[in-house]
Amino acid sequence: MHYTILDCYTDEASGLGVPPYLGTYPRYIYGKLKQEGHDVTYITIDDLRLWKVYHKKKKETPEHEKTNILIYNTTKNDAEEVLQTTDVLIVVLGVHVPGKYLTALPGTLREVTAHIRDLPMKKILTGPAVFGTQLEGGKVSETFKEGIFDEVIDYSASFEELNEYALIGAEILDQIPDKRVIEIETGRGCKVGKCSFCTEPIKSKFINRKMEDVVKEVQSFYNHGARFFRLGKQADFYASDRPIELLKQIRKNCPKIEVLQIDNVNPNSVIAPGGEEITKAIVEYCTAGNIAAFGVESFDPEVVRANLLNTAPLMAMKAICIINKYGAERGGNGMPKFLPGINIIFGLLNESKETHQKNMGSLQQIMTGGLMLRRINIRQVAVLPNTFLEKHGGQKYFHKNKKYYWKWRNEIRQKIDNPMLERILPKGTILSEVWTEMYDGKTTFCRQMGTYPLVIGIKGRIPLKQKIKVRVMGYMLRSIVGETVE
Numbered sequence: 001m002h003y004t005i006l007d008c009y010t011d012e013a014s015g016l017g018v019p020p021y022l023g024t025y026p027r028y029i030y031g032k033l034k035q036e037g038h039d040v041t042y043i044t045i046d047d048l049r050l051w052k053v054y055h056k057k058k059k060e061t062p063e064h065e066k067t068n069i070l071i072y073n074t075t076k077n078d079a080e081e082v083l084q085t086t087d088v089l090i091v092v093l094g095v096h097v098p099g100k101y102l103t104a105l106p107g108t109l110r111e112v113t114a115h116i117r118d119l120p121m122k123k124i125l126t127g128p129a130v131f132g133t134q135l136e137g138g139k140v141s142e143t144f145k146e147g148i149f150d151e152v153i154d155y156s157a158s159f160e161e162l163n164e165y166a167l168i169g170a171e172i173l174d175q176i177p178d179k180r181v182i183e184i185e186t187g188r189g190c191k192v193g194k195c196s197f198c199t200e201p202i203k204s205k206f207i208n209r210k211m212e213d214v215v216k217e218v219q220s221f222y223n224h225g226a227r228f229f230r231l232g233k234q235a236d237f238y239a240s241d242r243p244i245e246l247l248k249q250i251r252k253n254c255p256k257i258e259v260l261q262i263d264n265v266n267p268n269s270v271i272a273p274g275g276e277e278i279t280k281a282i283v284e285y286c287t288a289g290n291i292a293a294f295g296v297e298s299f300d301p302e303v304v305r306a307n308l309l310n311t312a313p314l315m316a317m318k319a320i321c322i323i324n325k326y327g328a329e330r331g332g333n334g335m336p337k338f339l340p341g342i343n344i345i346f347g348l349l350n351e352s353k354e355t356h357q358k359n360m361g362s363l364q365q366i367m368t369g370g371l372m373l374r375r376i377n378i379r380q381v382a383v384l385p386n387t388f389l390e391k392h393g394g395q396k397y398f399h400k401n402k403k404y405y406w407k408w409r410n411e412i413r414q415k416i417d418n419p420m421l422e423r424i425l426p427k428g429t430i431l432s433e434v435w436t437e438m439y440d441g442k443t444t445f446c447r448q449m450g451t452y453p454l455v456i457g458i459k460g461r462i463p464l465k466q467k468i469k470v471r472v473m474g475y476m477l478r479s480i481v482g483e484t485v486e
């Protein structure tokens with residue numbers, strides 16, 4: 001049987017699969033089907049757009065235009081040719097935490113439906129969309145009823161089952177011409193949390209993947225040429241199976257690894273006994289520019305209480321101090337080695353004007369304490385099916401307060417983000433391992449590979465997909481102005 005995996009990209013609180021990241025969904029499905037003896041082809045929504053919308057023509061970006069990110073992440077395959085011989089099309093789709101992506105745009109259900117409606121093969125929908133997708137308002141079952149998809153399948157497998165085929169998934173890299181950051185899963189579910197908006201506890205009970213199996217998967221991708229890794233698919237890296245040994249083993253077995261970083265961290269684990277040891281190991285074995293992504297969500301105790309949030313404001317502050325203590329030092333690529341990042345969510349239950357004041361108060365305290373936050377993600381809450389939030393008010397507070405959000409966000413950006421960026425990267429800092437990625441008019445935008453990398457704008461057009469060195473010259477909102485260094 002010929003299966004084709006169509007990757008429309010995925011973004012969840014605990015896992016990223018938007019290029020340059022390669023998510024777990026297509027890799028696991030690829031490995032499973034291969035192991036069953038099928039032919040498997042991997043294409044992306046970009047391949048489909050290139051065929052259906054752009055008639056297979058990729059043109060140079062004219063001087064006054066932007067690089068077309070709708071067709072940036074094509075594979076080595078021709079979508080039309082592949083789909084002519086495909087028996088079953090598996091569509092991987094679902095964005096739970098929509099972000100801004102520099103060089104990719106995830107496909108939505110609506111978009112992909114329009115492109116595949118007239119194709120004759122069996123069609124299966126999978127990915128986070130199975131649990132609802134925010135861009136489509138959790139309308140998976142409606143779409144299914146309309147008959148576009150023959151089945152909606154959750155391909156989740158236990159870690160034992162995965163052991164049989166996750167390593168085969170590394171072969172998928174043979175079909176992808178560009179570099180990818182491989183998002184590695186270390187655990188599922190959440191050990192402590194019941195946060196009102198989160199689907200993680202609904203999707204899975206807390207379960208860790210065995211350290212040895214994580215190392216084997218990293219090695220398998222490394223042997224297929226991957227050099228960029230994020231141990232990012234979990235609710236709390238500190239709660240992984242033997243995290244210090246895990247990092248040591250990866251370093252030992254993959255000596256030429258260029259990026260090794262983590263993602264989600266529960267601030268309570270950082271301040272718990274043993275947390276400082278894990279922090280030190282992360283600083284030692286991971287690559288610089290690393291971030292502990294803390295899901296603080298709110299510094300207002302009333303919001304924390306009403307939404308069953310995991311971290312009390314005081315605990316968050318303590319954890320921010322500890323990560324700074326060990327990780328603030330600058331690493332070889334010019335970035336501080338390991339810093340905290342926080343999320344703030346607008347629209348949670350019991351949010352009021354005071355909530356913003358409390359958020360600002362804590363952020364000011366971080367500034368005056370001389371601490372660093374590598375990033376502050378601010379997003380409006382997504383009400384996902386079957387969550388506590390959906391059952392206890394849904395969008396009530398979002399609708400009540402949304403008139404303030406622009407002002408609140410702007411205040412954080414102006415008063416905190418801007419001076420923070422200057423603290424993290426003073427003018428004159430040299431950043432290495434920077435990749436040129438896209439043009440916007442006469443500016444080239446670049447980033448380091450890794451977790452939430454800063455975007456750097458450089459005047460002039462530099463050939464794309466090259467590794468360069470950059471001197472920090474100035475700042476734009478949440479990004480850097482740089483110049484190339486020989």
Ligand code: SF4
Binds near residue numbers: 013189192193295
């Ligand atoms: S701590 Fe809260 S937000 Fe984080 S995974 Fe657990 S339930 Fe979800």
